[in-house]
Each structure stands twice: as structure tokens, then as C-alpha cells.
Amino acid sequence: KQEVTQIPAALSVPEGExxxxxxxxxDSAIYNLQWxxxxxxxxxxxxxxxxxxxREQTSGxxxxxxxxxxxxxxxxxxASQPGDSATYLCAVPDSGGYQKVTFGTGTKLQVIP
Amino acid sequence: DTAVxxxxxxxxxxxxxxxxxxxEQNLGHDTMYWYKQDSKKFLKIMFSYNNKELIINETVPNRxxxxxxxxxxxxxxxxxxxxxxxxxxxxxSSQTNGQGRGYGANVLTFGAGSRLTVL
Numbered sequence: 001k002q003e004v005t006q007i008p009a010a011l012s013v014p015e016g017e018x019x020x021x022x023x024x025x026x027d028s029a030i031y032n033l034q035w036x037x038x039x040x041x042x043x044x045x046x047x048x049x050x051x052x053x054x055r056e057q058t059s060g061x062x063x064x065x066x067x068x069x070x071x072x073x074x075x076x077x078x079a080s081q082p083g084d085s086a087t088y089l090c091a092v093p094d095s096g097g098y099q100k101v102t103f104g105t106g107t108k109l110q111v112i113p
Numbered sequence: 114d115t116a117v118x119x120x121x122x123x124x125x126x127x128x129x130x131x132x133x134x135x136x137e138q139n140l141g142h143d144t145m146y147w148y149k150q151d152s153k154k155f156l157k158i159m160f161s162y163n164n165k166e167l168i169i170n171e172t173v174p175n176r177x178x179x180x181x182x183x184x185x186x187x188x189x190x191x192x193x194x195x196x197x198x199x200x201x202x203x204x205x206s207s208q209t210n211g212q213g214r215g216y217g218a219n220v221l222t223f224g225a226g227s228r229l230t231v232l
Contacts, residue, residue, distance in 0.1 A: 034221060043203060043225040087154065091221065100169050101146075101221060103156040 002027045002094045006104035013080055014112050021075040021107045023090035028068045030092050035064050035075050037086045038106070044089065048075070080111045116140050117224040119204050125230045126194060133190045134227045136204030142222070144168075145187035147179060148203040150226070156203070162187055163209060194231045201226045 003026045013019055023033070032051045036044040048064040050057045050073070057064050063076040073090055087106045094100040117138045126132055138145060146169075147159040161169035162181040176192045191198060204224040 036223075044205075044223040046220045046222065049220050089156070100158055100161065100171075102158075105155060 002030075002092055002102040004090060004092050004102050004104040006088075006090060006107050008107060009105065010108040010110075012110040012112060015080060015082060017080050017111075018076070018078050019080055019109070021077070021088050021109070023073040023075070023092075023104050025071045025073075025090075025092045025102075027092075027094070028071050030068065032093065033064075033066055033073050034091045034101075035062075035073075036089045036091060038089060039086045047088075077109075080109075082111045082113050085109055085111050117204055117206055117222050119202075119224040119227045121227060122225065123228050123230075125232065127232055128194055128196060130194050131190070131192045132194060132229070133188055134202055134204075134229070135186070135188045136224060137186050138204075138206040138222070139185065140206055140208075140222060142206035142208045143184055144207050144209050145181065145184070146205040146207075146221075147187065147189050148205060148223075150201040150203060152200070160187075160189075191229075194229075196231050199229055199231045201228045203227075 005024045007022045032049055034049045035047045037047055038044050048057045048059055050064055050066040061078040066073045087108045089106045090104045091101045119136045144163045146161045148156050149159055150156045159171055159173050160179045164184050165181045178190045181187045203226045205221050207221045
């Protein structure tokens with residue numbers, strides 16, 4: 001059974017800092033890994049999807065890396081802004097092939113102006 | 114254009130009542146899901162349908178019954194509501210490689226959520 005852990009659970013940084021969010025998963029036989037952001041009271045917005053054959057994926061100030069063998073992914077946010085404040089979730093499908101996606105517990109980020 | 118839309122957004126009801134949440138996607142995806150987010154913000158899958166066929170059914174009380182009239186719709190009906198059913202329910206969709214397996218480069222797209230409060 002896939003288990004996904006995110007560290008830290010919460011993070012508070014001053015505006016302009018670069019930061020790294022971590023995601024660990026127990027079963028490395030995955031198709032891909034997806035990072036989401038969730039704003040309070042809102043749904044989930046997909047940020048990046050890394051396929052199992054990729055090591056990195058970039059979108060603007062965001063860069064996600066994937067190391068399947070060690071069961072880890074990181075989300076790097078450059079030059080953080082107050083608008084980046086949200087909860088960040090990583091999601092990993094189970095290796096059974098069906099799209100039973102397991103979510104991490106999330107990292108709540110606060111960027112202070 | 115809303116890709117995955119859920120209704121209602123908020124639902125407040127008494128214990129013991131029966132309620133439904135509807136979901137529709139206009140992305141042409143072949144697979145749809147229901148997720149539950151509890152008070153601790155933990156998201157867990159409940160059901161998944163591929164082309165109207167149930168492919169994932171987690172350990173969910175049988176008071177919860179999903180229905181998929183076509184691949185663009187997945188509704189969730191809940192009977193005899195209990196206090197512990199209070200949560201935010203998210204609908205999602207994705208395109209698979211067939212029969213609900215694997216989803217390659219296609220993202221999982223979520224609706225905005227339906228907040229259910231049982232009094």
C-alpha cells in the first residue's frame with residue numbers, strides 16, 4: 001500500500017526566499033507524481049506532473065524533481081511571493097496500474113510580505 | 114469554461130437525511146473519481162469510474178452510492194447521513210491509457226469541492 005509523507009507540515013518564510021518542499025513515497029513503481037496547490041476553501045490546482053521517465057519538470061518559478069529509486073520528490077519555489085501562500089500536496093498513483101491516487105498530508109506554506 | 118463542476122458547493126443537512134452531489138466534466142476524460150477531504154485536510158479516494166464502470170471502491174460505507182450515467186457525469190448519493198460524513202467531497206477526472214489503467218502525462222483535474230455539513 002502506497003504511503004506518502006510530506007515534510008515539513010507547515011512552513012513560514014519571508015517574501016523573496018527560495019524554498020523546498022519534500023514528498024516521500026513508499027512504493028517506487030509509479031507512473032508519475034503530481035504536485036497540487038490548494039487555497040483555503042478551494043479545490044486543488046495542478047501545478048506540475050512528472051512522468052516516471054522524467055527527473056525534472058519546470059513551470060515558471062516552480063521546479064519539481066523526481067527520484068523514483070529513493071522514493072522522493074521535491075518542489076522548489078524560487079523567489080517566493082505572498083500569493084504562493086497555500087497548502088501544497090503531492091499525489092502518487094498506486095503501482096497496481098489503476099488510478100488510485102494517494103495524497104500526501106500536505107505542506108502549508110505562508111509567505112510573509 | 115469550468116472543466117470539472119460540482120453542485121452544490123455547500124450542503125447543510127440533518128442527520129438521517131439522504132443527499133446527492135453531482136459532478137460533470139467537459140474534458141472528454143474517461144475516468145472520474147470521488148475524493149473525501151476530512152477535517153484534518155487529508156484527501157482520500159472513495160470511488161473511481163472508467164467509462165461508467167466502477168473500478169475503484171475503497172472501504173466506504175454502503176450508504177455511499179456512486180452513479181455514472183455516462184462518462185462525463187459521476188454523482189454521489191449518500192443515505193442516512195451521519196455526523197462523521199461532514200467533509201469536503203471532491204470530484205476529479207483524468208484520461209487513462211484504457212480501462213482505468215495508468216495515466217501517462219495527463220493530469221488529474223479536480224472540481225472546486227462540495228462542503229457537506231451534517232448537523
